[in-house]
Amino acid sequence: MRLSPGLVAAASALLVAVSGCTSFSDSTAPESSPATESSPPAEPEAADITWTDCNDQIQPLVAGRPGSERPLTFECGRTEVPISYDEPDGATMPIFLVRARLAGQTDRIGSLLLNPGGPGASGADAAIGRALTLPEDVLRRFDLVGFDPRGVALSTPVECIPDELKDRMIAAEPRPVSEEQLDAVFTLTQEAADGCAEEYGDALGTFSTTATARDMDLLRQGLGDEQLTFLGYSYGTTLGSTYAELFPDRVRALVLDAAVDPDADQRADAEAGAAGFEAGFDAFAANCTQLIAGCPLGGDPRGFVNDLLAQAGAAPIPSARAGETRQATPGVIMTAIQAALYSTTAWPQLAQGLAAAAQGDSQALFSLADTYYGRLQDGTFSNLIDANIAITCADRDPGQELAEEDIRALAADWGQRYPLFGAGAAASLYTCTVWEAERTPLPERDAQGAAPILVVGNSGDPVTPLPGAVDLAEDLESAVLLTWQGQGHTAYPKTDCVNGAVNAYLIDLTVPAEGTTCPL
Structure with a gap:
């Protein structure tokens, strides 16, 4: 999975504050969704977006956070999109949006549509957070609009994996190499797939990226913009480039x-992820050992983690948090590590949390792991995991699925080559082999005829390593690559150099010179 931690507390509060959440049980589900890669975008008429003032609900959620002093107002919106673009006049599903506006806008350009990644992360949630952090120069010219893609959060959420099963999946062996370990992981994967197939049937195929890209064009029209201005992170780059492929003439700035x-392909993507996280852990370890006050993990953080995993494997580690009955298994520990590698700001918490766990308190590690997978304090989950799997598998080409014996062989191989993350990455390849849904494979993307597109890559990104940005920029006919020599996942808005280049592009459509690199 390629997931991005978000403002889980904010999303949870929005779920309570905003009524009218709709699922397939509330509307007419399609019998099938056989959209194909070659089918041209349908042209249904965009429905109006109904906006309501939800400032009173959102402002308490952001109070006290950096940037909360900004004079922002928030609106919540709803609109309808076709469930199947093969039947553009057929049954519809609701899409939920949040719009943030900065007081005193001048020379407004339009809306900046946002997707934070995942797949499965809430764009409405992200709009709340990014309204506090994006440069004010951008917010003075754009409304910031985040939407929950179909199947996500408040937009017809796909919900078919029970909370207790999610807990078991997270706690499972993170480095499965033996036949017994792989059997256990595959059994959990099959249980989740069976439950979702029983709950949704053929409707699982409606949650594809291609369908969401078509939804985005209806949102563009509903927002009153002649062309799309879009900011996509991680999986959001897949969504944005798919939009550019389907609607190249409607791109203003991406x-x-x-x-x-x-x-x-999925095998290469999984291996790149394993290698990226290994490099990310090495960067974390080097940073820790160079601390003036000393690294709480000692001089060999990797060895410390291996010892801690063995300790938790022998006896799961309790948490000192009041009322917490869970104990940290190796799966929880590795999930916490992955979560922290997304951002250097989480590295101190990870180091202290690993040290505390070795002393018998896993509270900090549970905090990281729970944020990563959308687990709330009451033990319930957001639908992040359900949506992540549903969208990922709806996009997969079934002809590229690996046989089970090949996955087992890769787990053994990658477990040696990428000791912390390789076996788990290999085992994840089993997920879509048992997922029963119509597939809409992603189109090849060159976006011929699109306006200039800005691709941003980070040399130290453990989640989406820099070669992916290089390839995307080469594939998109009009793309220019901006590189940041930094650590962590994503680059904007983290440094003045990156901010200046991206702001100039969004506002004035000025692209940086080819080969531009920003220092750490």
Whole structure:
């Protein structure tokens, strides 16, 4: 999975504050969704977006956060999109949006549509957070609009994996190499797939990226913009580049930050992820050992983690948090590590959390792991995991699925080559082999005829390594690559150099010179 931690608390509060969430049980589900890669975009008429003032609900969620002093107002919106673009006049599903506006806008350009990644992360949630952090120069010219893609959060959420099964999946062996370990992981995967197939049937195929890209064009029209201005992170780069392929003449500006490699098949993508996280852990370890106050993990953080995994494997580690009955298994520990590698700001918490776990308290590690997978304090989950799998598998070409024996062989191989993350990455390849849904494979993307597109890559990104951004920029006919020599996942808005280049592009459509690199 390629997931991005988000404002889980904010999303949870929005779920309570905003009524009218609709699922397939509330509307007419399609019997099938056989959209194909070659079918041209349908042209249904865009429905109006109904906006309501939800400032009173959102402002308490952001109070006290950096940027909360900005004079922002928030609106919540709803609109309808076709469930199947093969039947554009047929049954519809609701899409939920949040719009943030900065007081005192001048020379407004339009709306900046946002997707934070995942797949499965809430764009409405991201709009709340990014309204506090994006440069004010951009917010003075654009409304910031985040939407929950179909199947996500408040937009017809796909919900078919029970919370207790999610807990078991997270706690499972993270480095499965033996036949017994792989059997256990595959059994959990099959249980999740069976439950979703029983719950949704053929409707699982409606949650594809291609369908969401078509939804985005209806949102563009509903927002009153002649062309799309879009900011996509991680999986959001896949969504944005798919939009550009389907609607190249409707692109005003696309910022594709932390690009997913469009040329990598699922095996290559999984291996790149394993290698990226290994490099990310090495960067974390080097940073820790160079601390003036000393690294709480000692001089060999990798060895410390291996010892901690063995300790938790022998006896799961309890948490000191009041009322917490869970104990940290190796799966929880590795999930916490992955979560922290997304951002250097989480590295101190990870180091202290690993050290505390070795002393018998896993509280900090549970905090990281729960944020990563959308687990709330009451033990319930957002639908992040359900949506992540449903969207990922709806996009997969079934002809590229690997046989089970090949996955087992890769787990053994990658477990040696990428000791912390390789076996788990290999085992994840089993997920879509048992997922029963119609597939809409992603189109090849060159976006011929599109306006200039800005691809942003980070040399130290453990989640979407830099070669993916290089490939995406090469594939898109009009793309220019901006490289940041930094650590962590995504680059904008983290440094003045990156901010200046992206702001100039979004506002004035000025692209940086080919080969521009920003220092750390």
